[in-house]
Amino acid sequence: MDAWWTNNKDASVFHELIVDAHVCVTTAARSANPIHQQQVRRSLHRLRELIHRPNLSSISFYELTPGCAVIFLLGCTGCGKSLFISTLTGIPEDEAGVGHALQSRTHRFKAFQFSDSNRSFNSDTPVVLVDTPGFNNSDPKLTDESICKSISVWLHEMYKRDITLVGILYLHHATGTPVTAHFRPFVEVYGKSIYSRVSLVTTMQDETNISQPEDLDQLVREGARRFIYENTPESARELCQNVTSDIDVARAEHLKRVVSELTQGLSNPLEDRNANDVGLEGLADEHLELLRRIREESANDGAPTELLEQCKSVRCQMEDVLIQGGQAMSPLVERVKRCLRTY
Structure with missing residues (x-):
């Protein structure tokens, strides 16, 4: 395989092909553990996921520029915000701050910039995802009011520096209802038209078949959109693509x-x-x-x-x-x- 690749690598340049990765799977003719087609297909599926997942790099607030587009990630503690980031990007759960108990693992604002927004979201604009501490936080210092105040500071600074807020992803369980007060900082800065950039994202549908709460209808009437997140990289990518299409x-x-x-x-x-x-x-x-x-x-x-x-x-x-x-x-x-x- 290595010899073939060495002799033919120029063909990809000639035909203007982009090769992300190549794999060669071999086994001895009399191997006691033959490789079955199903195993190969699973490996190829995993490889495709890794190739197409967007890469993230941490970025400080002061590194944001007017040319970038910001997506805020909101939700109550335990709704799956950090798991969403891990699923979207493939970074390990512990690095994304994923917790499996009803205690928040995100205690401060974290900004991540996608290294290749064009490949990830069909956008030439640098996309930045801002993860926020969960509401109803287990940390007594992180009250909903203090989190909203911190969001307000971010938004006012972004507005003064002409950094575009392109979308708000509000993650919630099928049994949970977004709290209108959590959107108050956004309305104060951008007016009620900001609701048109809100995506109400239902998570963990695989754990319950309970229908959407009727209380969501008020936010939808204001212009918010509903989205059912299927806990897959494809679903996470589709959601972000929908948001960035309005840049x-x-x-x-x-x-x-x-x-x-x-x-x-x-x-x-x-x-x-x-x-x-x-x-x-x-x-x-x-x-x-x-x-x-x-x-x-x-x-x-x-x-x-x-x-x-x-x-x-x-x-x-x-x-x-x-x-x-x-x-x-x-x-x-x-x-x-x-x-x-x-x-």
């Missing part, structure tokens, strides 16, 4: 909020708003609407080139309006420019 829309919503702050700050409440302010807000609205249309049409036949070009044109118009406004040194203007550069 551009989440960025556009953030851009619109920053533009709104800018125009309100520049306007004199005793005077009519100038044309540049109105024009900039109108362009931000148009940009957001175009990206929503692109998302909808991409789900069917792929994003039309015409809409993509329109989006690019609108961003150029916004840059022109900023230049014409004569506020080049304003911090908010710089923030708008920074947001535009993330596309």
Whole structure:
């Protein structure tokens, strides 16, 4: 096998093939323990899982950049957040902080960056997963209120640094119900529209067949989506792909909020708003609407080139309006420019 690989390795380059791994399984003709096809298939299945699982690397909060997209992982103690990370990435359970008792093993916020978001989630944007301490925590210092305060600090700093919050995964058992108060920090920073980025993830369905609690309907009416997690790498990857598919829309919503702050700050409440302010807000609205249309049409036949070009044109118009406004040194203007550069 080694000789064949040495003689033929250039073929993969010629045919533009990417070889992640290769395996050769052999056994003696009269072996007392022959290798059966089922064993080989199991080994190949495991190999494919390892190849396609996204790789994580720890990252500090101060290493986050405006170009990345952040997913928050929430849930009560014992709901399986750390196990979700282990299943998604393949890192050992003890490294992910998995506990098998109803005591929290996660006592602080942990941020993980996926090393290859394009392969993992079909996204060119660096994706960061933030694991949080569980609510109803066994640690008396980690009350729900203190955890929410810490989340609020993260969110305010992310917002000021124009780091996009692309999604919130709230994990819960089939018998449990998410607490609305746990979403309060997100609503305070982003408004009620943030519920459209919430995924209510039911875990451990393999242990119970109890139906979803009716109390979830209120969150769904606010815009949250339900997802049944099947405790497999494929299911975890599908969930993250669903969340990251909204990256551009989440960025556009953030851009619109920053533009709104800018125009309100520049306007004199005793005077009519100038044309540049109105024009900039109108362009931000148009940009957001175009990206929503692109998302909808991409789900069917792929994003039309015409809409993509329109989006690019609108961003150029916004840059022109900023230049014409004569506020080049304003911090908010710089923030708008920074947001535009993330596309």
